[in-house]
Amino acid sequence: MAHQAGLNRRAFLRNAGMTAVAGVVGGATAVRPAAAGASVQRPTNGRYDFDTPLNRIGTMSVKYDQQITKYGKDSISVGMGVADMDFRVPPAITNALAKRIEHECWGYLDMPPAFADSIVAWNKRRYNQTIDPALLQISSGVYPGLIAAMQTFCPPGSKVILQTPTYNGFYGMLDFAKVTREESPMKIVNGRYTFDFEDLERRITHETHALILCNPQNPTGNVWTEAELTRLGEICLRRRVIVLSDEIHCDFVTKGQAYVPFGNLPDKDIVRNSMTFKAASKSFGLAAHKVGWFFSDNPEFMARVRANHRADISTLGVVANHAALTEGGEWLDQLVEYLDANHDFTLDFISTKMPSIKAYKPESTYLSWIDVTEVAERIGAARLAAEANRTKAPGAADLTPEQMVERFFVREARVQLNQGASYGPGGANHMRMNLGTSRQMLEEGLTNMANAVRRL
Ligand SMILES: Cc1ncc(COP(=O)(O)O)c(C=O)c1O
Known part of the structure; x- marks a missing residue:
């Protein structure tokens, strides 16, 4: 992944304003948190930056780190699974947290x-x-x-x-x-x-x-x-x-x-x-x-x-x-606009470069519920799941064809999506794809997926 190549983890944490947790996630010596506002993003001409990709690997995240633990080192380039976003929070939040952290005392909370x-x-x-x-x-x-x-x-x-x-x-x-x-x-x-x-x-x-x-x-x-x-x-x-x-x-x-x-x-x-x-x-x-x-x-x-x-x-x-x-209202308004454009981008990308997948523009959320029937057929997902179930550990949950599609995209595209069967009846042949990320990361994930599908 070009934009993450060569990133030193401590430097990344520092850049991301996360030095406070460096001792936990990186095993490095814990350092004092950045002073209030020191590395906080600021809007330029009133616009917040959702475009700069944020590397979340090494921050104890479900979306990246948990998947890497599950699928192996270097297995994930773009996390499109669990419903959280790859954006820095509004500056007001980081400033408020940094100010409170400076106090360095954590007695019981009196809910204000x-x-x-x-x-x-x-x-x-x-x-x-x-x-x-x-x-x-x-x-x-x-x-x-x-x-x-x-x-x-x-x-x-x-x-x-x-x-x-x-x-x-x-x-x-x-x-x-x-x-x-x-x-x-x-x-x-x-x-x-x-x-x-x-x-x-x-x-x-x-x-x-x-x-x-x-x-x-x-x-x-x-x-x-x-x-x-x-x-x-x-x-x-x-x-x-x-x-x-x-x-x-x-x-x-x-x-x-x-x-x-x-x-x-x-x-x-x-x-x-x-x-x-x-x-x-x-x-x-x-x-x-x-x-x-x-x-x-x-x-x-x-x-x-x-x-x-x-x-x-x-x-x-x-x-x-x-x-x-x-x-945070202004930041959220701009984010909602950005995510709306991510939906349009994704729909356009899928219809032109990955037409075997069916998608529609949802009315809400930063999630896309895609129909992967054709991909599942082409990789033989039902047969793969049946084979895996014959050899699975006693007592282990049954694997679904959609899990085979999830594995396919991790292996072939380094993208993790959530498998549709876990959403209950009606989830077969579907995947849930999280678009809550920068346009660059989104494009990279979709491009990797399209290449994987094209190779089938
Ligand atoms: C519909 C829905 N409800 C609840 C949650 C989780 O809520 P919380 O983290 O506040 O417990 C999620 C998280 O993805 C969700 O999508």
């Missing part, structure tokens, strides 16, 4: 009311959503909030509905909460994923207590319309199924699309039958800081879930998230 205020103000400003601060709970991410809600509303062994293909992390959350999945596959109508309401109604039984809605949807990128959400909400209300709405991807709508918060639906009975789970971690690249929040218009729901929920939040998480929500 200003942080909850910043969450309320952000949602009001950007989405005209009114959150009652008394019904807002700060959490250490969407995961712990959703798990606490399922543990509250869904007895062990009962069923939670997922509309698939859907975020693969939900499966692990359900296991943790000791509940079972009830999968309602979505339909594709005129090329767009839609809920299958008839199927949903059929699947709800006395054992079903909750539905996890993904709005906007990961991996398909759908933003649900007010009509779709209302119909879904009406069915759930009537059938006594609580809607747990995960809206973590809401900041990323593509041009011409609009995100409708479930909590803004006009029917207040439908809204009171729901809880919303959010975070700024996708929007600002803060996943490792472990902060999220949830809220509901229903005081009883909130009281019950709070009784099962314990948030362990770090001071740095609060500092980073507060800076993001109070000062």
